Amino acid sequence: MERLEDPPDVVIRRLPLYARSLRYLLDEGINSVSSQELGERINVTAAQIRKDLSYFGEFGKQGIGYDVEKLFNHIERILGLTQSWPVVLVGVGHLGQAIARYDGFHSQGLQIVGLFDTDPLKIGQKVADVEICAYAHMPQVIHDTNARLAIVAVPASDAQPVADILIDAGIRAILCYAPIILQTPDDVWVRYIDPVAVLHSMTYYLAREHM
Amino acid sequence: MERLEDPPDVVIRRLPLYARSLRYLLDEGINSVSSQELGERINVTAAQIRKDLSYFGEFGKQGIGYDVEKLFNHIERILGLTQSWPVVLVGVGHLGQAIARYDGFHSQGLQIVGLFDTDPLKIGQKVADVEICAYAHMPQVIHDTNARLAIVAVPASDAQPVADILIDAGIRAILCYAPIILQTPDDVWVRYIDPVAVLHSMTYYLAREHM
DNA sequence: CGCATTCTGTGAAGTGTAGCACTAAGTTCC
DNA sequence: GGAACTTAGTGCTACACTTCACAGAATGCG
Numbered sequence: 001m002e003r004l005e006d007p008p009d010v011v012i013r014r015l016p017l018y019a020r021s022l023r024y025l026l027d028e029g030i031n032s033v034s035s036q037e038l039g040e041r042i043n044v045t046a047a048q049i050r051k052d053l054s055y056f057g058e059f060g061k062q063g064i065g066y067d068v069e070k071l072f073n074h075i076e077r078i079l080g081l082t083q084s085w086p087v088v089l090v091g092v093g094h095l096g097q098a099i100a101r102y103d104g105f106h107s108q109g110l111q112i113v114g115l116f117d118t119d120p121l122k123i124g125q126k127v128a129d130v131e132i133c134a135y136a137h138m139p140q141v142i143h144d145t146n147a148r149l150a151i152v153a154v155p156a157s158d159a160q161p162v163a164d165i166l167i168d169a170g171i172r173a174i175l176c177y178a179p180i181i182l183q184t185p186d187d188v189w190v191r192y193i194d195p196v197a198v199l200h201s202m203t204y205y206l207a208r209e210h211m
Numbered sequence: 212m213e214r215l216e217d218p219p220d221v222v223i224r225r226l227p228l229y230a231r232s233l234r235y236l237l238d239e240g241i242n243s244v245s246s247q248e249l250g251e252r253i254n255v256t257a258a259q260i261r262k263d264l265s266y267f268g269e270f271g272k273q274g275i276g277y278d279v280e281k282l283f284n285h286i287e288r289i290l291g292l293t294q295s296w297p298v299v300l301v302g303v304g305h306l307g308q309a310i311a312r313y314d315g316f317h318s319q320g321l322q323i324v325g326l327f328d329t330d331p332l333k334i335g336q337k338v339a340d341v342e343i344c345a346y347a348h349m350p351q352v353i354h355d356t357n358a359r360l361a362i363v364a365v366p367a368s369d370a371q372p373v374a375d376i377l378i379d380a381g382i383r384a385i386l387c388y389a390p391i392i393l394q395t396p397d398d399v400w401v402r403y404i405d406p407v408a409v410l411h412s413m414t415y416y417l418a419r420e421h422m
Numbered sequence: 423c424g425c426a427t428t429c430t431g432t433g434a435a436g437t438g439t440a441g442c443a444c445t446a447a448g449t450t451c452c
Numbered sequence: 453g454g455a456a457c458t459t460a461g462t463g464c465t466a467c468a469c470t471t472c473a474c475a476g477a478a479t480g481c482g
Contacts, residue, residue, distance in 0.1 A: 010439070012415050016408035020390060034459060042392045046459090047441055054461060062460045063448035079411050080418025087410070094309035099406070101305050104390065108407050109414075148417050149410060172420065173413040175406060179231060179315065181253045189416055191409045195310070195386060196319050197227035198402045199298070199360060200290050202384040203320075204223050205400055206359050207291025209383065221469070245429060257429090258471055265431060273430045274478035 007055035014052055015075055017042050022072040034065035081109045086147040088114035088171070090162050091154035092122055092132050095177060099153060100127045110149070114141040118158075135162070139169040148172045156180040163190075218266035225263055226286055228253050233283035245276035292320045297358040299325035299382070301373050302365035303333055303343050306388060310364060311338045321360070325352040329369075346373070350380040359383045367391040374401075 021041050025033055035046040053059055053071075056078055060066045076082060087110050089100055099105070100112055115132045117123065122132045133141065141147070150171045154162055159178035166174065173189040176182055179197070182190050232253050236244055246257040264270055264282075267289055271277045287293060298321050300307055310316070311323055326343045328334065333343045344352065352358070361382045365373055370389035377385065384400040387393055390408070393401050 008438075009412075013408075013412045015415070016405075016411035017392070019411070020408070021392075024391075036459080043394075045441065047443095047462095048439090050460060051440080051462080058461070060460045061448065062446070063450095063458050065459065078415065080414040081411060085410075085414055085417075094312050098305035098309040104407055105410075108411070110407065110410055149413065151406070151410075173410075173417055175409055175413070180235075181228070181232075183254075189413050191413065193404055193406055193409070194227075195362070195404055196315055196321065197224075197231070198386055198404065199296075199316075199321055199362075199384075200227035200230070200292060200319070201220075201224045202360065202386070202400050202402065203291040203296055204226070204289065206296075206384055219469070247429080256471070258473095259469095261429090261431060262470080269431070271430050272478065273476070274428050274480095276429065 005055070007052075011052045011055055014044065014048075015079055017044075018049065018052075019072060019075040019079065019081075022068050022075070025068045026072060031068045032065050033068055033071075035060070037065070084109045084111050085149055086111055086113040086145045087149040087151060088112070088116065088138070088142060088145070088147045088166070089151045089153065090116045090135075090138070090166070091152060091158075091177075092117040092119075092127060093153065096153040097127055099151060100130065113145040113147055114138070116141075135165060138165055142166070142169040142171060149175070151175045151177070153177045216266070218263075222263045222266055225255065225259075226290055228255075229260065229263075230283060230286040230290065230292075233279050233286065236279045237283060242279050243276050244279050244282075246271070248276070295320045295322050296360055297322055297324040297356045298360040298362060299323070299327065299349070299353060299356070299358045299377070300362045300364065301327045301346075301349070301377070302363060302369075302388075303328040303330075303338060304364065307364040308338055310362060311341065324356040324358055325349070327352075346376060349376055353377070353380040353382060360386070362386045362388070364388045 018038070021038060035049040039046045039049050059071050059074055087105070089096055089112055092100065092115050100115060105112060112128065112130055115127060115130045116135055116138055117132050118135060123134050125132050148171060150166045152159055152162055152174055156178045159176060159180050160182060163174060163182045163184060167184060167188055174182065175191055175193065177193050179194060184190055229249070232249060246260040250257045250260050267285070270282050270285055298316070300311055300323055303311065303326050311326060316323060323339065323341055326338060326341050327346055327349055328343050329346060334345050336343050359382060361377045363370055363373055363385055367389045370387060370391050371393060374385060374393045374395060378395060378399055385393065386402055386404065388404050390405060395401055
């Protein structure tokens, strides 16, 4: 029986990992998988996978497991990945360029449709076939492309004003690489990528080894 | 009274955010802060900050709050950031170069002491004053520099063998940018940076708006 | 100098998530 | 075709984390 409750956010965050693992299984030509096997690949317990999926329906067969392709398609549909999502990227420094050039976005339904920077020398140039524009063009591009997703790869000092412009222009979800917590309205989703903080949390454990 | 229990990992993960926010406060010339004010800056409740800190001691003054510099130094000490940590980086593509060139690592106690790649054209070149070496040199460099931290920025297909080499050479903590879950011994810490998965978890919510 | 105010540290209560363990359903093989 | 085996879905339990709410400590002000 299908559940009535909304799936918790932790579950939503795991879905992309399930989807990716299933994609790899497909590439390997494996077309059936049990929760046990899938769990071993991504270091999650079998029970957790089954419970997570149960928020969305019943996708497996008892005694067999899951049809890889069918489950993959289901999860893509749940995540809204049957369509391609336009994304704008603000900040075309080393990191921004690396992101713009990474084809992992494009192949996974994320199309970079706008690049923005403040550097006059960069404006007008192209990276990965997309022209770099001034901040002033953000609202227009976001409107024209109907982008709802943005990646912020600017220095910490610029991130908040950039986020304000983006949100004002209609962006509803931000992936922020700047080392700062953004202040945003409740109806905007913000997630952070913060390698320095992650490394610092690991130095805690390393410093405690052999003590 | 100091607590006896080990602080949970979620707490450890928040400490770097506290430290960073305190650093910004210092830069602003603010030298006293309440848990309330600190919490508003990083979107965490005041109670959570106080409870988190209570795992490590008593750092505040009732009626006053926390001395910014003292608390900052305490957290740095807890995280083991009174020393600089040598880090090796494997994979010097666009992303690897962006990481190697980012001075946010160096200024935060993370010194990149080794760069490795398989591309013969890259080997021998320097990025940010560090020479790119072949994989074969990894054990030697890790031994010589006493590195315990590694960043993996190679394609998914190379990540597992690279991790195996690193761990074998003495690396104890890995920050993995490759879109794959690494299989590692229990005494090695692994964290992932996975922008595509993060964006995919947000498309879930965007796809459900106006429904 | 004492009362109102501010703010920490923490036991207790509340919340949310993960894992267990069982039922039921499907498969395989003899 | 039936016995042994595999595995999904799920109620329940246990645990871990967060939040509440209050006691105690420091300050300021009238």
